[in-house]
Amino acid sequence: MSMTLVQVVVSGLLLGAVYALFSSGLTLIWGMMNVVNFAHGDFVMLGMYTAVMIWTALGGGPWASVPAAAMLIATLGIASYFLLVRHIMRGPMLAQILGTFGLALFLRYGALWTFGANFKTLPDDLVGHSFILAGIRFEGARVLAGVVGLAVTLALHLLLTRTAIGSRMLAVSEDATAAQLMGIRPQRMQALAWGMAGAATGIAGALIATFFYTSPTVGETLAIVAFVTVSFGGFGSVLGALVAGLIIGVVESLSAYLIGPVYKDVIVYILFVLVLWFRPQGLMGKA
Amino acid sequence: MTRYRLLQIVLVVLVLAYPLVVAGSPVWARLGALVLLAAIGASAWNIVGGYAGQVSVGHSVFFGIGAYSAVVTYTYLGLPPIAGAPIGMALSVLVAAVIGVPTLKLSGHYFSMATIAVAELVRVLSSTSEFLGGAQGLGGPPVPRGVLDLSFISATPYYYIFLAVLAGLLWLTHMIERGRMGFYLRAIKDSERAARSLGVSAGRYKLYAYMLSAAFTALAGSLYLTMFGFVDPESGFGILISVKMVVMAALGGAGQLFGPLVGALILVPLEELSNSYLGGQGAGLTFVVYGAIIVIIARFLPSGLLSLFQRRRQVTSRASKTVDGHAD
Numbered sequence: 061m062s063m064t065l066v067q068v069v070v071s072g073l074l075l076g077a078v079y080a081l082f083s084s085g086l087t088l089i090w091g092m093m094n095v096v097n098f099a100h101g102d103f104v105m106l107g108m109y110t111a112v113m114i115w116t117a118l119g120g121g122p123w124a125s126v127p128a129a130a131m132l133i134a135t136l137g138i139a140s141y142f143l144l145v146r147h148i149m150r151g152p153m154l155a156q157i158l159g160t161f162g163l164a165l166f167l168r169y170g171a172l173w174t175f176g177a178n179f180k181t182l183p184d185d186l187v188g189h190s191f192i193l194a195g196i197r198f199e200g201a202r203v204l205a206g207v208v209g210l211a212v213t214l215a216l217h218l219l220l221t222r223t224a225i226g227s228r229m230l231a232v233s234e235d236a237t238a239a240q241l242m243g244i245r246p247q248r249m250q251a252l253a254w255g256m257a258g259a260a261t262g263i264a265g266a267l268i269a270t271f272f273y274t275s276p277t278v279g280e281t282l283a284i285v286a287f288v289t290v291s292f293g294g295f296g297s298v299l300g301a302l303v304a305g306l307i308i309g310v311v312e313s314l315s316a317y318l319i320g321p322v323y324k325d326v327i328v329y330i331l332f333v334l335v336l337w338f339r340p341q342g343l344m345g346k347a
Numbered sequence: 348m349t350r351y352r353l354l355q356i357v358l359v360v361l362v363l364a365y366p367l368v369v370a371g372s373p374v375w376a377r378l379g380a381l382v383l384l385a386a387i388g389a390s391a392w393n394i395v396g397g398y399a400g401q402v403s404v405g406h407s408v409f410f411g412i413g414a415y416s417a418v419v420t421y422t423y424l425g426l427p428p429i430a431g432a433p434i435g436m437a438l439s440v441l442v443a444a445v446i447g448v449p450t451l452k453l454s455g456h457y458f459s460m461a462t463i464a465v466a467e468l469v470r471v472l473s474s475t476s477e478f479l480g481g482a483q484g485l486g487g488p489p490v491p492r493g494v495l496d497l498s499f500i501s502a503t504p505y506y507y508i509f510l511a512v513l514a515g516l517l518w519l520t521h522m523i524e525r526g527r528m529g530f531y532l533r534a535i536k537d538s539e540r541a542a543r544s545l546g547v548s549a550g551r552y553k554l555y556a557y558m559l560s561a562a563f564t565a566l567a568g569s570l571y572l573t574m575f576g577f578v579d580p581e582s583g584f585g586i587l588i589s590v591k592m593v594v595m596a597a598l599g600g601a602g603q604l605f606g607p608l609v610g611a612l613i614l615v616p617l618e619e620l621s622n623s624y625l626g627g628q629g630a631g632l633t634f635v636v637y638g639a640i641i642v643i644i645a646r647f648l649p650s651g652l653l654s655l656f657q658r659r660r661q662v663t664s665r666a667s668k669t670v671d672g673h674a675d
Contacts (some may be wrong), residue, residue, distance in 0.1 A: 096456050098590075100648035144646055153402055153455060154597040158649075161594055162641025169634035284467055284586065291460040322475050329468035335463050337449045 067196050068317045069310055074206030076309020080302040081284065083208035083289035084216050085137075085257030091296015092233045092253045095149050095156050099140070101165035101283025102171075103258060107133050107265015109171060112180045122204060122270055129262035137258025141251050164279070167300035170278040179273040189238040205267035210302075212263055216256065217298040229253055233296070288332045294342030304343055307331075355606045366503040377502040382615045383509035384570060388588075388609030389595035390516050393564030396593060397602035398520075398529065399556040400536030401451060404589050405462030408446070408469050409439040411583030413568025415473070418485040418578055427495040432569035436562040443561035444554065452555045454539075463586065470584035483547065484579025487572060497573040498603040505574050512570065513608070516563055521604055523559075532556055536602070564592075598644055600651030609652055613640075 086100045096288065097103075110132055111125035127176045140163060190199045220226040229249045231239040236246040272278070289308055293300030308328055315327040335342065362370075365532045369375035388410060395401050416435030417428035424430075452459040491498035499505065523529050526647070531552045534542035544550050572578055582588070592607075599609030617640070621633030648654055 090456070094456070126663075144642060145645050148649055152601075153459075154593070154601050155394075155645050155649035157402065157459075157590075158594055158597040158640070159642055161590060162638045162643075162645055165634055165638030166642060167638075167640065169632070173632050173635060280586065287460050288464055291457060291464075292365030295456065300445065322471075325469060325471045326475075329464050329471070332514070333461065333466050333468070336453060336457065336464075340453050340457055 063195050064317075068313050070198075071202065072310035072313035073306055074202045074309070075313065076306035077206040077209035077213070077308055078264060078268060078305075079285060079289050080213045080305030082268070083262055083286040083293070083301045084213050084298045084304055085261040085264075086286045087290045087293065087296060087298060087301045088216070088220075088257045088260075089252055090290060092229060093145075093149050093250055095145060096160070096287075097145075098157060098160040098283070099167060099279075100261065100286055101279030101281070102164045102167040103136065103270040103279075104134050104265040104268065104282050104286075105171060105274070105279035106136065106167060106274065107262040108269035108272075108278065109175060109180075109265075110262065111266040111269035112175075112182065112274050115182055122266060125266040125269070126208070126263050129266035130259040131262070132208075133262030133265065134255040134258040137254035137261070138251050140235065141254035146247065146253070148252070154257055164283075168276050168279060175276065177276060179275045181273050182270055199271065201270040205270065208267055209264065213298060213305075216260055217302065219256075220298060224256045225252070242264060262278045291342055292332050292335055297342070297344040300342055300344030332344075364505050364557035370503075371629075372451065373502060376506060378616055379487040380502045380505040380574065381619060382508055382515050382611050383506065383616050384567065384574065385591070385595060386608040386611040387509060387513050387516060387570065388564060389592045389599075390513065390520065391560050391567060391610055392592040393560075393596045393601060393603075393607045394520060394523070394563070394622055395553070395556040395560040397596055397606065398524065398536065399553055400602070401553055401557065402455075402459045403557070403560075404459045404463045404593060405464075406560070406564050406592050407584045407586065407588035408442065408462075408466045409564035410568040410588050410592075411469065411473065411573070411578070411580075412439045413565030413570075414572040414578040414583045415479055415485070416565070416567040417572040418487055419479070421487050422485055427493070427497065427567060428573050429495065429497050430470055431572075432566055435565040435569050439565035440558045442640040443558040447557040451550065451557060463589070464571075466584060466586065466589055468608065470580050470586075471515060474580040480579070482580060484577060484582070487576040489576075495666040498576065502574075505570075509570060512566065517604060517608075524604065528552060533602075549661045594641065596651075598641065599652055600653030600657075603651070603653050603657075605619075606651055606653050613652075 082100075082104050083102070086097060089095055089097050089100075107129040110129040111122070114120045114128055144159055144163060145156075148155045184201075189299040191199055192198070220229065228239070228244045229252065231242065231244055232246045232249040239249075240246055268282075285308070289301055289304045292308065293302070293304030308331075309330060312324045312328055316324040319327070354364075365379050366376050367402065388406075392403065392406050396403055396596060413435035416438060416521065420426050420431030420434065421428045436490075446462070446465050450458055450465070453461055473479050474563070479619035488496050488498060497504075497508070523532075531542065531547045531549075534545070534547055535549045539549050568578075568583065595610030595614055596607040597610070598613060599611070600606030614637070617633070617637050621637070642651065
C-alpha cells in the first residue's frame with residue numbers, strides 16, 4: 061500500500077469520527093423515541109456559529125468553544141423537547157417532519173438574520189499547524205476533531221450501555237409505560253436524551269467549525285450526511301453510527317482519491333442504498 | 348345543505364374568476380399560478396404520502412425528471428417543452444418502479460431516509476451530466492416560437508392550465524379515494540400487517556400509488572419548466588423541493604383531498620410575498636416567521652389544518668347519530 065493511500069485512509073478515518081459524533085445525537089433521539097429530527101443539521105450549524113462567535117468576540121479556541129457549544133446546544137435540545145417534541149412525538153410521523161422542519165427553518169433563517177449570509181471561517185492555525193508523523197501529514201484541526209469525535213462518541217456509547225442512567229433510558233425507549241411502573245420518569249429521561257444529543261451535536265459543530273466554512277445553510281448538507289450515517293448504522297445504535305461514520309469517511313476519501321471528488325457522494329449514496337436493500341435495519345439496528 | 352352547496356358554487360366562481368379579479372396586478376396573478384403549481388406537486392405526493400402513508404421525502408426525483416424531460420425535448424429535439432411531459436411521466440413511472448420495489452419494503456423512517464438518499468444520488472449525478480447541462484442546468488426557448496411553447500408574459504394562461512391539471516388530478520384522487528384502491532391504501536396506512544392478513548397485496552398497491560404519484564409529480568415538474576423556462580440540479584432535484592411537498596400536504600392535511608391545496612394556499616403566499624417585499628437583509632426574518640408558523644401548526648394541529656373542520660363534522664355526525672338512536 062502506497063503512502064498516499066495510507067494518508068487518504070487516515071484522513072477518511074478522522075473525518076468519519078466527526079461524522080460519527082454529529083450523527084450520534086440524531087441516532088440517540090431516533091432510537092429513544094422514534095423521532096427524526098429534521099433540524100439536526102441546524103443544531104450542528106448553531107454549534108459552529110458558537111465557535112465562530114467565541115473566536116471573534118473573545119479570541120478563544122476550541123478549548124473554550126467546545127464546552128460552550130455543548131452547553132448551548134444541550135439547552136436548545138432540552139427546550140425543543142419540552143416546547144415541541146414532547147407534544148408531537150406520539151402524533152403521526154408527518155407531524156414530526158412538519159414540526160422539526162419548521163424548527164429547522166426557524167433556526168436556519170434566524171441565523172441568516174443574525175449573522176448574515178456570508179461564509180465565516182476560523183483561522184487555519186487556530187488549533188495548530190499541520191505536522192508529519194511516520195510519513196503521514198496531519199492537520200491539527202482535523203486530528204483534534206477526529207480524536208475528540210471518537211472519544212465523545214465512545215463515551216456516549218458506554219454511557220448508554222454500561223451505566224444505570226443508560227439502562228433507564230433504554231428502558232424508556234423499550235416501553236415507556238413499563239419503565240414508569242419501575243419508577244423511571246420517561247419525560248425526564250427523554251429530556252436528558254435531548255440534552256445529551258444536543259451536547260454531542262454542539263461539540264461536533266464547534267469542532268467542524270475549525271476546518272470547515274460556517275454559513276446559515278451549512279446544516280442542510282450536514283443533515284443529509286447524518287441521516288445517511290444513522291440509517292446506515294442502524295437506528296438507535298450509537299456504536300452503529302460510529303462504525304457507519306468511519307466507513308463513510310473512508311469510502312468518501314478513497315473514492316475522491318481514486319475516482320474523483322465529484323463522485324464521492326455518489327459512491328456513498330449507492331453504498332447506503334445497497335445496505336438498506338440487503339439489511340433494512342442498518343448495520344447494527346434491531347430488526 | 349343548500350348553504351353548503353351555495354358556498355361551493357361561490358368558491359368555484361371565485362377560483363375561476365381569480366385572474367380577472369386581480370387583473371390589475373401581475374404579482375397576484377403570478378401568485379395564483381404558483382399556488383396551483385405547488386398544489387399539483389403536493390397533491391401528487393399526497394397519493395402515496397398521504398393516502399398510503401408512505402412518507403417519501405425524495406419526490407424531487409420525479410419533479411426533476413419532469414422538468415428535465417421537458418427541457419431536453421426542447422434542447423435536443425427542438426419540440427415545445429410541454430411535449431416532454433408525457434416522456435417525463437412515463438420515465439418517472441419506470442423510475443418509481445425501480446426505486447419502489449426495494450425501498451417500499453422498508454418501514455416508516457427508513458423509507459423516508461432511503462428516498463432522501465436516492466434523490467440526493469440523482470441530484471449529484473445530474474450535476475455531473477453534460478447531457479443535462481451539468482451544474483448550470485438547461486434553459487427552455489428564450490423567445491416563444493408559437494403558442495405550443497406555452498411561454499407567456501402574463502401569468503393568467505398558466506393559472507388556467509395549472510387549474511385544469513389540478514382539477515383533473517383531484518378528480519382522479521377522489522375516484523381512487525372512493526374506490527377499492529382507496530380502501531386498500533387506507534388499510535395499509537392504518538396497519539400493513541392487518542391489511543395483508545385480510546388479503547390485500549400491500550406491496551403491489553403501495554407500488555401502484557407510488558407510480559401514480561410519481562407520474563403527476565413529473566407533470567408538475569414539466570409545468571414548472573414551461574413557466575420558469577429553466578432548471579438546474581438544485582431547482583429540479585434539490586431536497587427542498589421534496590420537503591416542501593411533504594410540508595404543504597401535512598400542513599393542510601395529508602390523506603385528504605384538499606389538504607395539499609390548503610397547505611399551498613398558506614405557504615406559497617408566505618414565501619412569495621416575503622421574497623418580493625423583503626429582499627436582502629429582511630429575508631431571514633420572514634422565513635423565521637414561516638418556520639414558527641409551521642412549528643405552531645405541527646404542535647397544536649398535528650393532523651393538519653383541515654382536521655379543525657373534520658373534528659367539527661365528526662361531532663355533528665355523532666350528534667345526529669344519537670338523535671337517530673333516540674328516534675329508534
